[in-house]
Amino acid sequence: MKKTLAALVGVGLLAFSGPASAHFMMTYTPETVLEKAKDIEMRIVFTHPAEAGHTMDMGGVKEFYAIHKRGDSEAKKIDLKGTLKEITWKNPESSNKAYAAQIAKKDIKSMGDYMFVMVPGYYLEKEEDTYMQQITKLLVNVGGIPGNWNEPAGLPCEIVPMAKPYGLWTGNVFQGQVLSEGKPVANAEIEVEYMSHKPDLKKNGLAKKCDINYPNDVLVTQTIVTDEKGVFAFGLPRAGWWGFAALGVGPEKQHEGKEMSQDAVIWVQAVDMK
């Protein structure tokens, strides 16, 4: 009886916590700047990173690749779908299917930018009877030579950074442009979250400890909008990982007869100036 009650209370809490934090596709690796190429670990998880909350089934991974560019040399696509392994991601109160990838040193041997692109499947949000798909980008630099960090990947929708997403101090303003089929999206709504629970790649989960004392739900998920050129700006108040999700900006508006939100996500890493 107690167990059932606890479970019910749990479900109730989870259901109520829905609006408070945003669904965020995470493509994560601990470091975005590598002095030299090495094997790197990645995790692909659909969760609520500000609250280590509900973890969702992203519906598989449709595409996972990196576009490498060094200086103005030719961009090269590196298919990484074969590196994916299904794992169980365990947050303190929720777990679900997720993916791990070990990117081999040989795949990122050359200096320059590696723009990791992850296109997940479709996630059915049962409460709202709608689908979600968050196309996610993450940039990693090797060796200090920049490349394609501020170039579009040619995705259905994406956020194109206007500052190196791997070269940000705490307090810097991160600017980006939201594109849908290559065109700027004015008045796009962007949710911003801080990864306030540290990912543990050995346990495959977000830590129980929250690094932030949130005074209210408004500050858990911040909302900003783009200007007429599709540009947004956000000051990064703390070192660590910041996720930006431009909601419903993609061209696909329906999936299997249901409404769908095709979102563009990018993660940036801010570092303290010491």
Next chain:
Amino acid sequence: MNKVLCPLALAAALALPSLSLAHSPIFDCSDNGDGTISCEGGFSDGSSASGVAIHVQDASGKVLEELKLDKNSEITFKKPAGDYKVMFDAGAGHQVTKAGKDIVQ
């Protein structure tokens, strides 16, 4: 004496890049494990290093090979026998040298 002066001069040159060249050179090499060495170069601002001179030298500084980076700012050459070093030479203040012993797979 020469040895001390040279790195100092290089450090000074790097510390005071001229305004027109406010980028720093970046150069790295790796051993392909098949008897060849591959190098790639560039600049911190992303500009091309295509055509930049590459000097392959032995331990005494004697030039073994004079090469140029290709259109992708890369080059592959036969690994020299014995000690060697590779210099990326984009002009004064824009030189980087890699010692053979630091060039690994």
